[in-house]
Amino acid sequence: MPLLKSNTSADSPTTATFRLKGGLFPLTLLEISRFDAVDFEQQLRDKAAAAPGFFKQTPVVLSFDDFAGEVDTLALADILTICHSQGLLPVALRSGVESLEQQAKALSLAIMPASRVKPAPDLQIEQQTEPSEQTESSASAANQSKTEPTEPCQLELSPTDHVEINHSPSKIITTPIRSGQQVYAPGGDLIIMAAVSAGAEVLADGNIHVYGALRGRALAGVKGDSSARIFCQSLEAELVSIAGTFKVDEDLRKEHWKMPVQVGLDEQTLSITPLV
Amino acid sequence: MAKIIVVTSGKGGVGKTTTSAAISSGIAMRGHKTAVIDFDIGLRNLDIIMNCERRVVYDFVNVINGEANLRQALIKDKRAENLYILPASQTRDKDALSVEGVERVLKELADDGFEYIICDSPAGIEHGAFMAMYFADMAIVVANPEVSSVRDSDRILGILQSKSRRAEQGERVEECLLLTRYNPERVEKGEMLGVKDVEEILATKLLGVIPESETVLKASNQGIPVIHDKESPAGQAYSDAVARILGEEVEHRFMSVEQKGLFQRLFRRSA
Numbered sequence: 001m002p003l004l005k006s007n008t009s010a011d012s013p014t015t016a017t018f019r020l021k022g023g024l025f026p027l028t029l030l031e032i033s034r035f036d037a038v039d040f041e042q043q044l045r046d047k048a049a050a051a052p053g054f055f056k057q058t059p060v061v062l063s064f065d066d067f068a069g070e071v072d073t074l075a076l077a078d079i080l081t082i083c084h085s086q087g088l089l090p091v092a093l094r095s096g097v098e099s100l101e102q103q104a105k106a107l108s109l110a111i112m113p114a115s116r117v118k119p120a121p122d123l124q125i126e127q128q129t130e131p132s133e134q135t136e137s138s139a140s141a142a143n144q145s146k147t148e149p150t151e152p153c154q155l156e157l158s159p160t161d162h163v164e165i166n167h168s169p170s171k172i173i174t175t176p177i178r179s180g181q182q183v184y185a186p187g188g189d190l191i192i193m194a195a196v197s198a199g200a201e202v203l204a205d206g207n208i209h210v211y212g213a214l215r216g217r218a219l220a221g222v223k224g225d226s227s228a229r230i231f232c233q234s235l236e237a238e239l240v241s242i243a244g245t246f247k248v249d250e251d252l253r254k255e256h257w258k259m260p261v262q263v264g265l266d267e268q269t270l271s272i273t274p275l276v
Numbered sequence: 277m278a279k280i281i282v283v284t285s286g287k288g289g290v291g292k293t294t295t296s297a298a299i300s301s302g303i304a305m306r307g308h309k310t311a312v313i314d315f316d317i318g319l320r321n322l323d324i325i326m327n328c329e330r331r332v333v334y335d336f337v338n339v340i341n342g343e344a345n346l347r348q349a350l351i352k353d354k355r356a357e358n359l360y361i362l363p364a365s366q367t368r369d370k371d372a373l374s375v376e377g378v379e380r381v382l383k384e385l386a387d388d389g390f391e392y393i394i395c396d397s398p399a400g401i402e403h404g405a406f407m408a409m410y411f412a413d414m415a416i417v418v419a420n421p422e423v424s425s426v427r428d429s430d431r432i433l434g435i436l437q438s439k440s441r442r443a444e445q446g447e448r449v450e451e452c453l454l455l456t457r458y459n460p461e462r463v464e465k466g467e468m469l470g471v472k473d474v475e476e477i478l479a480t481k482l483l484g485v486i487p488e489s490e491t492v493l494k495a496s497n498q499g500i501p502v503i504h505d506k507e508s509p510a511g512q513a514y515s516d517a518v519a520r521i522l523g524e525e526v527e528h529r530f531m532s533v534e535q536k537g538l539f540q541r542l543f544r545r546s547a
Contacts, residue, residue: 175437175448176433176479177434178430178431178433178434178435178437179427179428179430179431179434180431180434180435181434181438194479195479197430197434197477198427198430198477199427199430199431200434212479213476215477
């Protein structure tokens with residue numbers, strides 16, 4: 001699953017008309033196992049009646065991994081039309097079947113690689129990155145001709161809410177860390193979107209990022225990872241430590257005080273370099 | 277639904293009780309039925325500042341222990357019509373307060389139609405302060421413009437957002453900062469932390485700045501909450517703070533040295 005994309009920004013930010021950013025959106029997989037236009041539409045309508053909130057311009061990925069019967073004879077355009085009529089917006093196809101992929105291209109649907117491993121039976125929601133323009137183009141491309149498909153259809157639709165997927169044990173804190181508080185991110189990075197007050201202590205097995213002033217104590221790589229680093233927007237710390245090597249306030253004040261810096265371990269000594 | 281506001285600070289002597297008296301009086305004077313509870317069991321002061329010391333018969337602990345009912349213990353303020361005071365017990369200690377007991381009293385007040393309940397917290401971060409803040413919807417953190425007071429306020433804010441009931445339910449307590457004993461001239465000379473410094477350290481919303489004023493001491497000695505002194509800058513500053521609590525947009529005042537003062541000083545220098 002292509003779950004992560006790196007952030008890419010356009011070369012010249014002054015003249016750029018857009019920029020590309022990675023995004024992570026929960027998408028529902030519509031696994032079609034049989035297809036008959038009448039049954040399909042009826043079953044979709046029933047589902048829509050049961051969960052009207054879900055069937056509102058909801059992007060779905062069409063999947064034919066479990067399709068029983070001749071995939072090649074399917075007309076994707078028909079499926080799209082029925083989906084649209086019930087408020088679903090197919091934005092991509094996942095099948096691995098050549099003929100379907102050809103149709104998907106013609107219909108401006110994105111093509112997702114076929115799943116190698118079968119998903120767990122009760123977990124049918126997948127998270128995939130998805131360019132949002134695709135949604136509109138597929139919507140306009142789909143109002144097209146109708147043909148009568150032959151097979152009966154059966155439809156499995158997964159629950160609506162997004163599934164939490166934890167990629168890393170990183171911990172993100174959005175509120176200030178106050179004096180007397182201690183926050184530890186075991187096994188990963190600690191990201192703090194606020195200031196760390198004097199008298200507070202933040203610790204992580206990995207890196208520590210502070211998007212605010214670091215006034216308390218910050219200890220990165222506490223399990224001995226000497227490649228860990230500390231990043232902060234204003235260095236006003238009482239103590240910084242990487243893998244047990246530390247510097248206190250008095251030494252820190254000499255340079256880069258109140259500046260955005262990163263702290264790393266360089267040959268057993270802490271190096272503090274400004275962030276440009 | 278009653279709004280429960282705790283007035284807290286961590287550090288002692290910064291003006292919590294003065295603030296509780298002024299804010300509760302101010303809210304009541306604007307027509308809201310208000311109760312102010314002294315949580316400083318064993319060191320009660322609120323009744324002195326509100327000048328109802330001699331009218332105390334039953335107290336907060338009596339109500340918690342079921343020895344008196346709320347109506348018997350509440351003292352009606354003589355100045356502000358909608359204000360009632362629930363005094364602390366002087367002969368007990370803070371352990372007399374229990375979560376269940378405090379919750380019951382607060383609920384009873386809310387059921388009785390009180391719109392605002394002001395909890396005057398004791399200093400420190402122990403049981404008494406914890407009891408005062410536990411049920412709060414909003415916290416007024418009182419600080420003086422000096423480093424140790426600001427540091428203690430930071431500590432209190434941390435406890436508030438991690439140990440209060442709202443925090444336990446995954447919500448946040450609305451927090452705001454009230455800077456008292458502020459002296460713009462001393463800030464200018466660099467002898468005192470400025471509003472900006474404190475705001476930056478605490479990263480929280482400013483409710484108001486109460487200028488250092490002799491009228492505050494005079495008022496508490498006389499048992500008249502300073503907000504009743506409409507002439508004094510401190511009284512006006514508290515009125516502004518009350519307006520902000522009630523959702524009004526009021527521009528901050530008393531934060532810089534007055535222009536008149538500057539002219540006076542120039543005049544004095546040339547004379």
